[in-house]
Amino acid sequence: MDEKEHDKDKEKNPRLTVYFPKNVKKQLSQMAEETGLSQTQLVVMATHGLLAQYKQHGQVIFSNIQNYKPED
Secondary structure (H helix, E strand, C coil), X not given: CCXXXXXXXXXXXXXXXXXXXXXHHHHHHHHHHHHCCCHHHHHHHHHHHHXXXXXXXXXXXXXXXXXXXXXX
């Protein structure tokens, strides 16, 4: 993708600023290094997964997320 195409792509996709807790950002950074994917790619993939789960199962998916106890 050349610079002109990249600029057009940025115009099509709105930006969303997201603030993560430091430990989550650190884990995301580590995952990006391990997988060779960018942090943005990982967040977009996770968002697509969340949307697909919500479409299939509805609000019940949030009970699992709310009960999640992260490891430090």
